[in-house]
Amino acid sequence: MDFNFKEEQLQLADALKRWVARDYTFEARRTIVGSAGGTSDAAWSTLAELGLTALPLPAAHGGFDGDAVDMFVVMQELGRGLVVEPYFATMLGAEFLRRGGAHGALLDRVAGGELKLACALGERQSRHDLRDVATRAVQEDGGWRLNGEKKVVLHGAQAGVLIVSARSSGAQRDQDGITLFAIPADAPGVVTRDVRMLDGQRAADVLLRDARVGLDAVVGTAGAGWDILEAAADYGAGLLCAEALGAMDALFAATLDYLKTRQQFGVPIGKFQALQHRMADMYVHLEQARSMALLAAVRLAGEARDGNPEERRRAVAAAKYRVGQAARFVGQQAIQLHGGMGVTDELPASHYFKRLSTIELTLGDCDHHLARFIAQPGFYGDEEAA
Amino acid sequence: MDLTYTGDDLAFRDQVRAFLEAELPADLRHKVENRLRLHKDDYVRWHRILARQGWVAPGWPREFGGPGWTPVQRHIFDEECARAGTPPVLPFGVNMVAPVIMAFGSQAQKDHYLPRILSCEDWWCQGYSEPGAGSDLASLKTTAVRDGDHYIVNGQKTWTTLAQHADMIFCLVRTDPGVRKQEGISFLLIDMHAPGVTVRPIVMLDEDHEVNEVFFDNVRVPVSNLVGQENKGWTYAKYLLGHERTGIAAVGRSKRELARLKTLARREQKDGRPLLQDPLFAAKVADLEIELMALEMTVLRVLAEAHKAPGPEASVLKVRGTEIQQRLSELMVEAAGPLALPFDPAYLEGEREHSAIDDDFAAPLLPHYFNYRKTSIYGGSNEIQRNIISQMILGL
Numbered sequence: 064m065d066f067n068f069k070e071e072q073l074q075l076a077d078a079l080k081r082w083v084a085r086d087y088t089f090e091a092r093r094t095i096v097g098s099a100g101g102t103s104d105a106a107w108s109t110l111a112e113l114g115l116t117a118l119p120l121p122a123a124h125g126g127f128d129g130d131a132v133d134m135f136v137v138m139q140e141l142g143r144g145l146v147v148e149p150y151f152a153t154m155l156g157a158e159f160l161r162r163g164g165a166h167g168a169l170l171d172r173v174a175g176g177e178l179k180l181a182c183a184l185g186e187r188q189s190r191h192d193l194r195d196v197a198t199r200a201v202q203e204d205g206g207w208r209l210n211g212e213k214k215v216v217l218h219g220a221q222a223g224v225l226i227v228s229a230r231s232s233g234a235q236r237d238q239d240g241i242t243l244f245a246i247p248a249d250a251p252g253v254v255t256r257d258v259r260m261l262d263g264q265r266a267a268d269v270l271l272r273d274a275r276v277g278l279d280a281v282v283g284t285a286g287a288g289w290d291i292l293e294a295a296a297d298y299g300a301g302l303l304c305a306e307a308l309g310a311m312d313a314l315f316a317a318t319l320d321y322l323k324t325r326q327q328f329g330v331p332i333g334k335f336q337a338l339q340h341r342m343a344d345m346y347v348h349l350e351q352a353r354s355m356a357l358l359a360a361v362r363l364a365g366e367a368r369d370g371n372p373e374e375r376r377r378a379v380a381a382a383k384y385r386v387g388q389a390a391r392f393v394g395q396q397a398i399q400l401h402g403g404m405g406v407t408d409e410l411p412a413s414h415y416f417k418r419l420s421t422i423e424l425t426l427g428d429c430d431h432h433l434a435r436f437i438a439q440p441g442f443y444g445d446e447e448a449a
Numbered sequence: 450m451d452l453t454y455t456g457d458d459l460a461f462r463d464q465v466r467a468f469l470e471a472e473l474p475a476d477l478r479h480k481v482e483n484r485l486r487l488h489k490d491d492y493v494r495w496h497r498i499l500a501r502q503g504w505v506a507p508g509w510p511r512e513f514g515g516p517g518w519t520p521v522q523r524h525i526f527d528e529e530c531a532r533a534g535t536p537p538v539l540p541f542g543v544n545m546v547a548p549v550i551m552a553f554g555s556q557a558q559k560d561h562y563l564p565r566i567l568s569c570e571d572w573w574c575q576g577y578s579e580p581g582a583g584s585d586l587a588s589l590k591t592t593a594v595r596d597g598d599h600y601i602v603n604g605q606k607t608w609t610t611l612a613q614h615a616d617m618i619f620c621l622v623r624t625d626p627g628v629r630k631q632e633g634i635s636f637l638l639i640d641m642h643a644p645g646v647t648v649r650p651i652v653m654l655d656e657d658h659e660v661n662e663v664f665f666d667n668v669r670v671p672v673s674n675l676v677g678q679e680n681k682g683w684t685y686a687k688y689l690l691g692h693e694r695t696g697i698a699a700v701g702r703s704k705r706e707l708a709r710l711k712t713l714a715r716r717e718q719k720d721g722r723p724l725l726q727d728p729l730f731a732a733k734v735a736d737l738e739i740e741l742m743a744l745e746m747t748v749l750r751v752l753a754e755a756h757k758a759p760g761p762e763a764s765v766l767k768v769r770g771t772e773i774q775q776r777l778s779e780l781m782v783e784a785a786g787p788l789a790l791p792f793d794p795a796y797l798e799g800e801r802e803h804s805a806i807d808d809d810f811a812a813p814l815l816p817h818y819f820n821y822r823k824t825s826i827y828g829g830s831n832e833i834q835r836n837i838i839s840q841m842i843l844g845l
Contacts, residue, residue, distance in 0.1 A: 354746030
């Protein structure tokens with residue numbers, strides 16, 4: 064049993080910390096968020112230079128074969144730095160392509176930092192259930208025609224290629240009959256409407272109006288996209304847990320600092336037991352969340368080696384649930400402890416809270432993942448499984 | 450990062466399993482599995498079986514008779530014992546007074562007491578709390594006044610667990626009333642059979658006799674029973690509290706309780722189907738299971754840093770561990786529903802044929818729930834643990 068990160072992982076974390084401290088300060092980020100595009104080309108170049116766009120990609124496509132624990136380290140730092148670049152969306156998209164097996168040329172470009180991806184999975188009615196797909200894909204004339212509307216596609220307008228889930232057969236909520244596509248954002252019939260979220264990141268609605276793609280746009284096997292969809296979503300949820308942990312760490316540290324400096328009644332407010340106990344409870348939440356985010360990363364990495372998805376599903380569902388609860392508790396309490404300053408736009412605290420709240424609603428909220436956890440064989444099963 | 454057990458760890462686990470399979474007496478296992486009350490003989494018998502194997506004091510250094518296990522092996526051992534349904538080894542001798550004697554006691558004390566703790570020759574109890582000294586332990590009033598080569602001890606201790614069986618008590622006593630309250634305290638070993646010691650039972654809310662008041666009326670204690678230096682007892686007491694870091698989380702026992710809860714909730718019906726399939730109940734169980742998964746990981750993370758000096762992270766484990774234990778006891782009662790209401794001491798004493806109740810499983814659940822309200826109070830209340838976290842870890 065070994066809980067240590069490898070030397071290279073720690074070096075990568077350090078490099079990211081230095082970059083955030085130098086080039087991605089809170090003020091620099093504010094400028095990026097307020098810009099027309101909402102992201103920074105310079106920042107993206109740096110992430111590519113640091114090797115991050117190649118990190119989890121296959122070596123055959125210019126990547127480093129990094130596993131989920133490597134990515135834990137990266138996402139934790141991006142969370143700490145409140146980085147708004149489309150890194151998560153791109154790496155999630157790459158996971159679809161990696162699992163799909165084709166599209167090596169796209170992966171080459173992702174690894175080199177030349178191509179950004181986004182994943183158009185959710186719809187108006189689907190809430191957190193990714194198998195609820197109404198978008199239709201019909202095969203015709205040596206290609207596919209898609210119609211439908213995808214909602215809240217993270218960094219959808221910043222991506223060159225969209226990963227889209229569509230239904231090629233079956234009823235709306237069937238697991239079978241889902242086909243995944245890699246669709247160029249400028250393909251005919253694809254319209255994206257860019258929106259800024261309150262956490263500073265971008266999301267788009269994607270309209271598919273008789274959008275046409277070739278047969279080679281299919282990711283994986285037509286009609287059998289669910290396994291890839293679920294596995295990639297779990298991978299994404301694991302990354303989000305790590306990002307949330309970094310954000311919580313930073314928010315917790317900022318709150319602790321505030322409690323030690325802010326004076327009321329002639330003493331630092333951290334001297335008051337009511338506030339101390341609140342901080343102690345936040346600390347317990349934070350450590351429990353850290354344990355679960357690590358467990359999820361380790362299980363995702365384990366699945367990549369042994370191919371068994373059961374432990375992955377259980378661990379990711381549990382982690383997204385527990386991290387989500389901690390994010391809400393730590394986030395809300397941090398704002399409360401900051402008092403009036405906590406509800407201003409001025410301090411980073413409120414921005415961490417907003418990012419944490421967004422993560423909670425992305426790729427399955429707490430209720431969704433608790434229900435998933437219950438649905439796994441290990442929950443209802445025999446005593447040994449408990 | 451690698452969270453799997455090594456081949457050696459797995460071989461060790463198999464060895465422990467085989468031992469428990471062969472050596473745990475069926476009647477003891479029956480009592481533990483059915484939550485019957487354990488008596489002195491039960492504890493002593495299991496203690497001595499482990500002692501024969503050399504496994505009764507996993508935390509002790511080899512030189513004093515410990516098995517020399519790694520922290521991970523200790524964790525595996527705890528978990529396997531919980532899984533098999535062994536009675537607990539009482540901590541007062543093995544895990545509390547022994548480390549203090551090892552670290553601060555005289556050679557004579559080590560030579561005399563440590564082997565007797567291993568063999569369960571002496572049953573120990575803990576004399577810390579007093580009626581006026583709970584969370585504010587340092588305000589204790591029991592006095593020890595020097596009289597030649599004896600101390601004369603007067604005062605009262607309370608919440609003394611299983612003192613009715615005890616041969617020895619380790620006590621914090623005031624030896625200098627004239628200094629700051631933490632500085633005039635000494636750590637004294639007192640013979641429970643000495644003249645002037647009186648034990649009075651306190652019956653708890655589950656109507657069980659688990660704790661006691663202990664009175665000292667001019668009890669003469671040889672000066673040779675002082676551990677370390679006079680007036681340095683507070684230091685030793687703090688050492689004792691920080692010593693056992695991860696066992697306090699009781700992950701193994703809680704995992705076993707969770708498995709029992711699920712068994713119960715699969716068996717009980719709601720709306721014509723197993724209770725565990727009821728979405729509301731399942732959500733509560735799942736929430737708890739996830740919390741326990743997280744606690745286990747947190748314990749393993751602390752174990753991985755076991756080479757460091759014992760630290761305040763034990764407080765995190767105490768708070769979460771006890772809250773989980775309490776929640777388990779709560780859901781167990783919910784799962785039994787109204788069947789949990791009848792109280793059946795005859796069942797708890799193993800006299801089942803005298804009981805009027807058919808549903809065996811339900812009889813101990815409500816007493817257990819009531820009894821377990823203690824866990825967030827004893828060993829430093831969870832509020833005190835929050836003080837420790839905020840002051841020692843967070844620096845507030």
